[in-house]
Amino acid sequence: MGATLVLCTASVEETAPVWKRGTGSGWLTAEYSMLPRATLERTPRERQGAGGRTQEIQRLIGRSLRAALTTFDFGERTIRVDCDVLQADGGTRTAAITGAAVALADACAWMAGTRKVPNPFGSLVAAVSVGIVDGEPRLDLNYAEDRIASVDANVVVAAPDRFVEVQGTGERSTFSRSELDDLLALAGLGIGQLFAAQRQALSR
Numbered sequence: 001m002g003a004t005l006v007l008c009t010a011s012v013e014e015t016a017p018v019w020k021r022g023t024g025s026g027w028l029t030a031e032y033s034m035l036p037r038a039t040l041e042r043t044p045r046e047r048q049g050a051g052g053r054t055q056e057i058q059r060l061i062g063r064s065l066r067a068a069l070t071t072f073d074f075g076e077r078t079i080r081v082d083c084d085v086l087q088a089d090g091g092t093r094t095a096a097i098t099g100a101a102v103a104l105a106d107a108c109a110w111m112a113g114t115r116k117v118p119n120p121f122g123s124l125v126a127a128v129s130v131g132i133v134d135g136e137p138r139l140d141l142n143y144a145e146d147r148i149a150s151v152d153a154n155v156v157v158a159a160p161d162r163f164v165e166v167q168g169t170g171e172r173s174t175f176s177r178s179e180l181d182d183l184l185a186l187a188g189l190g191i192g193q194l195f196a197a198q199r200q201a202l203s204r
Contacts, residue, residue, distance in 0.1 A: 001098070002142055003089035008099035009082045010107035012115075016076035026077040028069065028104075030061035032096060034085040040143075057093045060165065064097045064156045065104055067164045070122035075115065079107060090143040094127035094154055098194050101125045102201050125164060126194035127156040130183045132175065137182050139190045151175045155187035159195055 016026050032054055036042045046054060065081060081104060083096035101124055108121035131141045131152035138145060146152060153168035168180065 001091055001095040002140060003087060004091050004095045004142075005085070005087040006092060006095045006099050007082075007084045007086055008096060008103045010100065010103040011080045011082070012107055012111050013078040013080055016078055021076060024076060025072040026074050026079065027072060028062065028066050028079040028081065030058050030065060030081040030083065030100065032057045032061055032083045032085075032093070034088060034092065038085045038088040057096070060093055060154075060156075060167075061097055061100060064125050064127065064164050065100055067156075067158050068101055068104060068123055068125045069108075069120045071118065071120045074108075074111060074117040074120050077111070077115075079104065079111075088143070090141050090146045091129045094129050094140075094156075097125060097127040097156060098198065102198050105198075105202055123162075124159040124195055124198050125156060126159075126191045126198060127154060128187050128190040128194060129154050130187045130190070132179065132183070137179075137186050139186050151179070151183070153183055153187070155184065155191070157188070157191045161188070 020027050034043065036045055061083060081100045083100055085092045105121050108119050111117060112119035128139065129141045129152060130137065130139055131149035133145045133149050141149060141152060150172040151170050153166060155166050156164040158164050
């Protein structure tokens with residue numbers, strides 16, 4: 001998405017989390033990481049485990065992708081999604097969700113075909129950032145825009161139009177209900193384009 005590049009994969013593991021064992025059902029979890037030189041200045045590797053920001057993003061990705069599933073009745077398996085940021089120019093979490101949904105759809109189709117279980121994938125999920133920069137609403141903020149945005153938000157939607165999550169913050173000012181409505185409408189336009197791109201990727 002723009003100059004942000006995220007490598008997204010989904011792996012089916014033949015084991016479930018401990019708390020799922022004996023239930024006959026599986027789980028989906030997500031991991032997120034950023035290469036040290038993905039950003040303008042090098043960031044240290046998280047050798048001691050995921051930091052607070054990373055954990056928050058991982059939970060967001062996991063929640064978003066679980067919303068794409070209709071069931072966890074695919075046996076005691078784990079779908080593990082990995083999102084690795086190769087180049088960051090804003091919107092890494094939203095790009096990760098959007099790309100990972102494609103990987104998840106592909107993995108679920110593979111699992112249904114090879115493991116003879118019902119395909120648990122129900123709907124595409126896509127995400128995009130929006131914000132107010134210099135007094136105007138903007139879509140898919142890059143790093144330079146995000147740094148100076150007075151308001152920014154991340155919007156996650158399950159196709160065709162169900163909100164999964166809306167994270168909005170007045171960074172430098174408050175915002176009105178009408179401004180929020182404008183941002184959500186703008187996000188909807190962007191997400192419609194992302195759904196189209198996802199479907200095109202899955203049709204190849």
